[in-house]
Amino acid sequence: MHQSIKIIIALLITVNLFATEDIPLEAKPPIIFSKAEIVNASTTRIPFKIIDQLIIVEVEILDKEGNFIIDTGSEALILNSVHFQPTRKYRDDGKSKSGVHDDIENVKEKYLDELSIKTLSLENIDADVIDLSHIEKVKRIELLGIIGYSILKDFEVFIDMHLNQITLTKTDKYGDHLSDKVYAETIHDSIDFKLKQHTIIIDALVGDKDVIFGLDTAAEYNQLNKDIDSEILEYFYPSKELKLSGASGKKRKVLAGKLYRVSLNDSIYLGPMKTVLTDLKNMKSAFGTNLDGILGFEFFAQKRTIINYKKRKLYFIKSPIIKP
Missing domain, CATH: 2.40.70.10 (Acid Proteases)
Structure with a gap:
């Protein structure tokens, strides 16, 4: 199974991040975080909600809008095959992945040209395509997918349960911020x-x-x-x-x-x-x-x-x- 899907599969992130500007339909990237707030040119603040102790964000992706789970334990971006049907862009039919507690079969991949986080973007992204319908049933929520390490690794990620928001800050190859002022809060440890x-x-x-x-x-x-x-x-x-x-x-x-x-x-x-x-x-x-x-x-x-x-x-x- 995909590492991101663990036993306590209370995964659910509402990936509702950026994209408030008026973008022509043909110019829209595959993934848009529509509720994000731009802090500066390299930093975006994203509200989330908690469902069964899972971090949920709302995302617009491939003409669909809905919930994603933020999962640092997941290796990749995962799309729910219930909502994203295989196309000629999918590859690696029938492979399986191991995870913490069991195996997931029939993992497929989909290639995305770009993921947009408001003014920030990541290009040439692969997504695993897995049936997540059992999570939807247990959590009683429509789940489009899971955002994991392959997306998060290019950012410094501030997870703030006090304010229910995630701040993503683009970093250089050394992990340093691209902007001087990022957080109003002070790091104490x-x-x-x-x-x-x-x-x-x-x-x-x-x-x-x-x-x-x-x-x-x-x-x-x-x-x-x-x-x-x-x-x-x-x-x-x-x-x-x-x-x-x-x-x-x-x-x-x-x-x-x-x-x-x-x-x-x-x-x-x-x-x-x-x-x-x-x-x-x-x-x-x-x-x-x-x-x-x-x-x-x-x-x-x-x-x-x-x-x-x-x-x-x-x-x-x-x-x-x-x-x-």
């Missing part, structure tokens, strides 16, 4: 990460034990490998069983609860996070590395996070203090 294939890998601690986590915006809950060290499991407090749907539509039972005492270093701490205990045995084939777990929505709900793929850095913005 940062950590390094590794990039394995398309997956963000961070070193963390549970209690005083070292762990390796993948970072994934489309994980509805955090995931913890059920075969992890028993001393780490002491900080996982189970409360119930859940049935979760994988990328292929298969359901499985997982133990759900909260994970305590997670920190990124000696100064960055996280509060208790909703977590599921599950089998991550396919993680290495999907992401190219062994992981102890995945940090998802629960992480981003606590940390206003900036991802700089080229610098391999996560930056954190302070959340405002909400007075009762």
Whole structure:
């Protein structure tokens, strides 16, 4: 299956980004983010909504307008074959891709000439075409597709759950901004990460034990490998069983609860996070590395996070203090 479609397949991003100007029909690029706000020549701010702890944006693509999921755990741009029928531009009929929990069959590809993010654009894009109808059924939403690493890697990505918006800033080959002024907020901390294939890998601690986590915006809950060290499991407090749907539509039972005492270093701490205990045995084939777990929505709900793929850095913005 495509890496972007994980067990907690609560993926849903309403890709409603840019394109407010009056563009002739024949000049419109394949993808338009129609609700985006231009900050400067290289920065765009995109509102999103949360559906079942998934980040959803609205997008206009190939004469259709609808919901996309923003998924840092996905390798590529994915189009839902329910809404985008194969044409002569599709290739690689019948190939399959492996993912965290199972396989997705009949993955096809579609070539797009250009993706437009208001004044920003990316050219020569490949999209995987996969049947996502089971996600639509579970989430009760029409889903056009998923936006993953192949699109996000050329930007610094600020995911702000406080304001429900994503800021995309174009960077040069070193990861530096192309514009001087990007954020009104002040960065107060940062950590390094590794990039394995398309997956963000961070070193963390549970209690005083070292762990390796993948970072994934489309994980509805955090995931913890059920075969992890028993001393780490002491900080996982189970409360119930859940049935979760994988990328292929298969359901499985997982133990759900909260994970305590997670920190990124000696100064960055996280509060208790909703977590599921599950089998991550396919993680290495999907992401190219062994992981102890995945940090998802629960992480981003606590940390206003900036991802700089080229610098391999996560930056954190302070959340405002909400007075009762």
